[in-house]
Amino acid sequence: GEDVEQSLFLSVREGDSSVINCTYTDSSSTYLYWYKQEPGAGLQLLTYIFSNMDMKQDQRLTVLLNKKDKHLSLRIADTQTGDSAIYFCAERNAGNNRKLIWGLGTSLAVNP
């Protein structure tokens, strides 16, 4: 079945770059999303990438998609303490576009 996997924890120092990785199994994925959940809050869409793209950049965020390896990554440049949160990867496929398949979330800790 469809599956999305992420490592559960990542710890970086303030000012360093963070790279959060995600792998998925569904080759018919159309959109892939990164959501951010700050403590005590709901999830917010951070960025997304369409499956025919291999890179998307938005200020400090860079999303890389390797469709052949079904690998998605989120790079946060100059990581700040305010970036500490849980980052969820999710994919939406063409066949069941009303349902997102979610990863378990990567908890990012930024140390001063």
Add this chain to the structure above:
Amino acid sequence: DTAVSQTPKYLVTQMGNDKSIKCEQNLGHDTMYWYKQDSKKFLKIMFSYNNKELIINETVPNRFSPKSPDKAHLNLHINSLELGDSAVYFCASSLTGGGLDSPLHFGNGTRLTVT
């Protein structure tokens, strides 16, 4: 002018009670969802409604019953609450139809504690 609002924010109740969580969205979306997030932060979809019609119903006990009086509201009623129901419940909404790019907009969650 919150986009997706759910009430209450916190709910503490005893086992065996019946409780409801309400959700409303003012984004004009036609699809709404209920998600459960457990203590390990794992997120699981429970239900999804599109224009008041149930379209996703994951393996959820019958004690959970969603109700959508209109496309802007999706409420969750839980009967005979159990300790394992303790979690944070998130409501979300999205656009469907048209393009496939329809990200979810989440509420801030309802933290349910069953004692």
